[in-house]
Amino acid sequence: MRVLVAGGGTGGHFYPALAVMKELREERQGHSICYIGTGRGLESEIAPRFDWLEFKTVNIRGLSRRNPLGFLKGLALLPVGLIQALTVIKRFDPDVIYGTGGYTTFPPAFWGVILGIPVLTHELNLKPGITNRILSRFVTKVLLSYPDTQNYLTARDSEVTGTPVRKEIGDDSGSANPESFGLKPDSPIILLFGGSKGSKVLTEKIFREFDKRSNKSEIPFQLLIQTGSDNYVQFRERVRSLSSESIALVDYIEEMGKAYRMSDMVICRGGAGTMAELVATAKPAIVVPWSGAAENHQFYNGKYLEKKGAAFLVSEEEWTDYPLFDTLTDLFSSGDRLGDMAEHYRDMDGGNATREVVSALKDTISEGELC
Numbered sequence: 001m002r003v004l005v006a007g008g009g010t011g012g013h014f015y016p017a018l019a020v021m022k023e024l025r026e027e028r029q030g031h032s033i034c035y036i037g038t039g040r041g042l043e044s045e046i047a048p049r050f051d052w053l054e055f056k057t058v059n060i061r062g063l064s065r066r067n068p069l070g071f072l073k074g075l076a077l078l079p080v081g082l083i084q085a086l087t088v089i090k091r092f093d094p095d096v097i098y099g100t101g102g103y104t105t106f107p108p109a110f111w112g113v114i115l116g117i118p119v120l121t122h123e124l125n126l127k128p129g130i131t132n133r134i135l136s137r138f139v140t141k142v143l144l145s146y147p148d149t150q151n152y153l154t155a156r157d158s159e160v161t162g163t164p165v166r167k168e169i170g171d172d173s174g175s176a177n178p179e180s181f182g183l184k185p186d187s188p189i190i191l192l193f194g195g196s197k198g199s200k201v202l203t204e205k206i207f208r209e210f211d212k213r214s215n216k217s218e219i220p221f222q223l224l225i226q227t228g229s230d231n232y233v234q235f236r237e238r239v240r241s242l243s244s245e246s247i248a249l250v251d252y253i254e255e256m257g258k259a260y261r262m263s264d265m266v267i268c269r270g271g272a273g274t275m276a277e278l279v280a281t282a283k284p285a286i287v288v289p290w291s292g293a294a295e296n297h298q299f300y301n302g303k304y305l306e307k308k309g310a311a312f313l314v315s316e317e318e319w320t321d322y323p324l325f326d327t328l329t330d331l332f333s334s335g336d337r338l339g340d341m342a343e344h345y346r347d348m349d350g351g352n353a354t355r356e357v358v359s360a361l362k363d364t365i366s367e368g369e370l371c
């Protein structure tokens with residue numbers, strides 16, 4: 001089976017695609033896999049590490065609706081991206097195309113529809129973006145992470161699979177040592193990150209909360225913060241000025257599975273990949289959606305977890321004045337409140353989403369061969 005996978009720009013699009021590609025690789029059935037991404041996103045750093053993966057880039061940008069100049073740049077690059085994607089498709093000759101959404105999916109999916117190649121797109125968010133809303137009318141099948149997403153799409157065929165996550169995320173085996181991050185093993189740990197690039201907004205809040213505390217040693221929890229490479233040096237100096245042993249700062253966490261396992265709670269954004277990881281690890285969370293996300297999709301993702309009782313949803317507007325440390329202190333001192341939140345993830349676990357996506361790819365090819 002020759003599979004062309006598309007998506008990227010952010011970890012939310014790339015990591016689900018990577019999970020599917022690794023699953024195909026581990027089947028050892030001689031599958032050929034080609035991945036189309038951007039030359040700027042996270043995939044440009046990680047995809048080249050896998051020698052079994054053919055990695056190609058297209059020069060394309062999103063059509064920004066907030067920035068007129070950005071919209072025009074994206075529009076001008078669209079024909080370029082379409083030509084580059086067609087070149088890849090002609091050379092690779094895929095049996096099926098799988099896209100995880102976003103603007104990088106559009107060119108190969110477009111040509112797949114035109115050329116009669118089976119195309120499966122995956123809507124990873126609760127509320128679909130414009131790319132998948134357009135493509136859903138024409139592609140062979142739309143895979144969904146949430147059942148409610150069917151209300152927003154007009155699709156010829158759809159299937160709820162959940163969101164693929166890396167095996168190491170859901171793996172609860174192996175030790176996760178807090179001391180390797182400079183944290184104590186006998187005190188609760190909160191993991192804070194804003195996606196692969198970190199979040200200045202989320203991290204700044206922590207230091208404001210510390211500034212309010214006269215006795216910083218009385219804080220009943222610890223924080224493991226992923227800042228992203230751009231903000232690491234700045235925040236490292238601020239940690240040093242606090243002289244607190246309650247914060248461990250890293251620019252990037254390579255083994256996120258271990259970070260999840262040793263954490264009792266998560267503070268994060270509302271991206272699709274992060275939401276799937278919370279479900280896979282059943283971690284109580286405070287979700288602060290990024291206000292710049294297209295069509296506010298992070299808000300709807302976080303709202304879904306809040307309705308299930310697994311997370312608190314706090315808007316960026318509320319975040320500045322949100323009583324974060326008071327809320328966390330109450331949570332860690334109120335019996336098994338965190339355990340109750342974790343239990344609410346049980347009815348959201350759809351099984352092995354990665355395996356279901358691979359099965360959907362194979363079934364689509366088999367149905368095409370029978371027609």
